[in-house]
Each structure stands twice: as structure tokens, then as C-alpha cells.
Amino acid sequence: MANETAELEVEIVAADHFVWSGAASLVKARTADGEIGILPGHAPVLAILAAGELGIQPVNGDRINVTVDGGFFSVDSNRVVIVADNATVNDLATA
Amino acid sequence: MGAQIRVYRQKIASTSSLRKIFKAMELIAASRIGKARSRVAASLPYANAITRAVSAVASQSEIEHPLTTEPEQIRRAAVLVLTSDRGLAGAYSASILKQTASLTELLRGEGKEVRHYLVGRKAQAYFDFRGLDYQQVWTGSTDNPEFEVAREIGNALLADFNTAFEEGGVDEIHVVYTRFKSMVSQEPTVIRLLPLEVVEQEAASESDLLPLYEYEPEPEQVLDALLPRYIESRIFAALLQAAASELAARQRAMKSAGDNATELINKYTRLRNNARQAEITQELTEIVGGADALAAS
Numbered sequence: 001m002a003n004e005t006a007e008l009e010v011e012i013v014a015a016d017h018f019v020w021s022g023a024a025s026l027v028k029a030r031t032a033d034g035e036i037g038i039l040p041g042h043a044p045v046l047a048i049l050a051a052g053e054l055g056i057q058p059v060n061g062d063r064i065n066v067t068v069d070g071g072f073f074s075v076d077s078n079r080v081v082i083v084a085d086n087a088t089v090n091d092l093a094t095a
Numbered sequence: 096m097g098a099q100i101r102v103y104r105q106k107i108a109s110t111s112s113l114r115k116i117f118k119a120m121e122l123i124a125a126s127r128i129g130k131a132r133s134r135v136a137a138s139l140p141y142a143n144a145i146t147r148a149v150s151a152v153a154s155q156s157e158i159e160h161p162l163t164t165e166p167e168q169i170r171r172a173a174v175l176v177l178t179s180d181r182g183l184a185g186a187y188s189a190s191i192l193k194q195t196a197s198l199t200e201l202l203r204g205e206g207k208e209v210r211h212y213l214v215g216r217k218a219q220a221y222f223d224f225r226g227l228d229y230q231q232v233w234t235g236s237t238d239n240p241e242f243e244v245a246r247e248i249g250n251a252l253l254a255d256f257n258t259a260f261e262e263g264g265v266d267e268i269h270v271v272y273t274r275f276k277s278m279v280s281q282e283p284t285v286i287r288l289l290p291l292e293v294v295e296q297e298a299a300s301e302s303d304l305l306p307l308y309e310y311e312p313e314p315e316q317v318l319d320a321l322l323p324r325y326i327e328s329r330i331f332a333a334l335l336q337a338a339a340s341e342l343a344a345r346q347r348a349m350k351s352a353g354d355n356a357t358e359l360i361n362k363y364t365r366l367r368n369n370a371r372q373a374e375i376t377q378e379l380t381e382i383v384g385g386a387d388a389l390a391a392s
Contacts, residue, residue, distance in 0.1 A: 013140040015242045015331065031311050046148055047311035048320045072321060074148055074308065083144045085324070 006040050007059050012066060012082045012089075019087045020066065026057040027080050029073060044076040049084065065090040100374065103367035107360055114356035120183060121349035124342045127238065128278070131339040135275065138335055142328045149325045151308055152318050153291060160318050165290045166266050171208040173230070173252060173265040174198060175288075175330070177272040177337040178215035180237045185348030187273065187281075187341055188217035194283040195271050202269075210265060212252065214334070230255075238338050245331035252330075253323055256289055272333040273340035279347070281340035288329055291322075 010027060012019040027038040030050045038045075049071045056064045071084035153160075176195045178188040195218075199209045211229040213219055215237045222229045231251055236244055258264030267289060274284040310317045 011140070011144075013144055015138070015141050015328065016134065017137045018140050032316070033312055036311070044308045045311060046151060046308040046317055048317055071324070072148065072317070074144070074151075076308070081144045081147075083141060083148070083324075 008038065008040050008078050008080050010056060010080045010082070012084065012087055014084050014087045019084070020056075020064070020089055023059040024056045024080075025059055026055075027082075028055040029082070030054065038075055038080060040078050042075050042078075044074075046072065046074045048072050049082070053090075054082070099370045100367055103363050103370060107363045107367065110356050110359050110363065114353055114360070117349045117353040117356060121346055121353060124346035124349060128339060128342040128346060131238075131335065131342050132275070135332075135335045135339055138328070138332055142332050145321070145325050145328050149291070149321055152310070152314060152321060160315065160322075169205075169207055169266040170260050171210060171265045172202050173210050173212060173255060173268045174202070175212045175248065175252065175268065175270045176214065176218045177270070177333060178213070178218040178221075178237070179337075179341045180216045180234055182217065183348060183352075184341055184345040185351075187344035187348075188215065188221075190283045191271055191273060192218065192221050194285065198269060198271060198285055207266075210255075212248070214248070214337075237334075238341055240331070240334035240338055242327075242331055245334055246327050249323060249327040249330050252288070253326060270330070270333050272337045273344075275336045275339040275343065278343055281343055286329075286333075288326060 007023045007025055008027060009021075010024045011021040025040065029036055029038070029047075030052045031047045032050050036045070036047065049068060051069045052067070054066050054068060056066065058064060066082075066084075066087050066089050068082070068084035068087045071082065071087075073080065073082040075081075174195060176191060178191050182188070195211070199211075202209050211222065211227070213222060213229050213232040214234070216234045219229075219232050219234060221227075233244060233248060252265075252268050255263075255265045256268060260266060267287060270286050270288055272284060272286075274282045276282055
């Protein structure tokens, strides 16, 4: 991507509420085909999310695990939007 | 005379107890409206994200998908009507039903068969009373809609949409709901849900341009998975807006009912005082008249 800022802007939204947002250095998600890891500068992707866990490595703090039950996510210009039918953050200790 | 005072007293008592009910309902509506509005706001990120994704897929790739392509001939239309379960909300349900009637007429005028899907007991009662047909009805949660209900409605509508006309399916879907503009203004609105109207809009800035996505798995499958969610989220958004509008309409209706009750109580109090005074005057006149008669005899 043209504007390389070395972090991802992550936003997780569920159908009726906002779940989490923040800066991250890595997002790992499960798609219908397998796992996908997103680092800053990833090409734009629009993918179907499989039910399961996704991991986010925030810029500051510990890794966050979010359980989702299906949805989709989009990546473009370091902006990751995860749209889940239902999402729960498992560890918010240092988020 | 005494009878008249009693009637006024009864009227004052009954109007006062009605006013208590109006006040209570106004307060309940007022306290719920904040929550309803924040739910509308909370659903926005999801709706925005999904709309962006759908427009990206639908506008960039030339995918032949039943949900995005307009059938050559629309022969049957589904109309989803969002009203309230309970009354005492002024003209809220009535204006939705009026809008529905004119939409139905318009669609029939275009030679389409119209099939209604109802939300809210008020719509059900209206259709039942007039002996009109409807396909399906959902009641019970119009002032606090759950996402599950939106999903159920979405599934029912999509199932009919995916059915061929010959087998009883529908070719397009409209929604009639009340848009929440502000606390004082709510507007009955009609939107066409399906087929999608992909709006080609000018990008205002670089960041508004939709990126060229890679799809995973295939664009068709992504669209398959996205569109039901998009429909659900549109229906859910409409339900939430309708709920906020219902509460706002109820609050306003109850406020004016309460004000009218206060006015009536004032009026009856004056009339009662008048009657009481008249009674006293008459009694005095009678006593004086009697005393005069006694003295004269």
C-alpha cells in the first residue's frame, strides 16, 4: 500500500453493538478456506469469516482473543473492519 | 342542582385518574426513548460496514447474482409493514397504514400483485378488520426489537424472494417504516430492499473510493454470505428506527392527552364551583323568601 504506517486500525462490530477498536500490529482470522494473518500493508481483502476465534495483537498490550460466530471482514489501507453476527472479547485485561 | 355537582365531581375524578395514566405513559416513553436512540446509534457501525462491503462487491465485479439483478418483469411485490403493537401513540400506526395503502395502490397500478408482511398488532388488527390477506405477521417486540426478529423476518422475505414467481415467490421487496428524524419529527418512509439499487455515486475524496478487493473465497460466495446479512441489517435498522419513532410518537400523544386532561379538569372545576355557588344562592333565596312569607303572614 502507498501509505505505510506500521499499524492496523482495527474495528470489530457486531450486529447490534460495537465491540472493540484500536491499533494492532497483527490480526489473525479464520476464513472459510483457512487461516489468514493480516499485517500492516496487506492488500485489500473482503472475506467470509468462519465461526471460531480470531486473535489480535494490539500495538500496546497483550494479545486479545475474540470469539465470533460467522460474519465477514474487510481490509483496505490498513483498516481492518471485522463484522460479526455476534462477537465476544475473551480477554480485555490490557486492551 | 346537587345532581349536577355530583356529575362534575365524577368527571373531575375520572379525568384526574386518566391524567395520571397519561403522565405515567409519557414518562415511560420518555425514559425508553433514550435507550431506543442509542440502540439506533449502536447499530450504525455494523450497518455502515456492511453497506460499504455490499456496495464494493456489487459495483466493482460484474457478478450475476439473483439478489442484485433486476428481473425483467416484476409480477409480485412483497411489502413489509412496520407498525406498533400497542396504541396510544397518536397517528403513528395510522400514518404507516395510510402509506401502505397508497403504496399498495401504486404497485397494483403497475400491474403487480402485492403481498403483505406485517409487524405489530396494530397492522394485524387493521388487516383482519378489513378482511385483507397477509402472508405473515410478527408481533410482540415493536418497542424493543431484537436482532433475532430481524433475522427471522429477513429469512422469511429472502426465502420468498428466492422462490420463483410460479411457485409463489416475490420479485421485489418494499419496507414501510417510520424514519426517526428527530424527537419532534418522524416520517413514514418507503424503501425498496430488493433487488438492490446499486447507487453509483461520485467519490468525494480519495478515501471514499472503494478499494479493489480480493475476495475470499469467490465473489459469488462472498455476495451469497453478505446479502442476507445486509437485508437483516437493513430490516433491523428499520425496526430500531420504527421503535424510536413509536416511543417519540407515544410521548407526544401522551403529553397532549395529559395537557387536554388538565384543561378539562380546570373547566369542570369551574363549572362545579359555579354549580355549588348557584346552589348556595338558591338556598339563600329560598330561606329569605320563606322568612319573608312567614313575616308577612
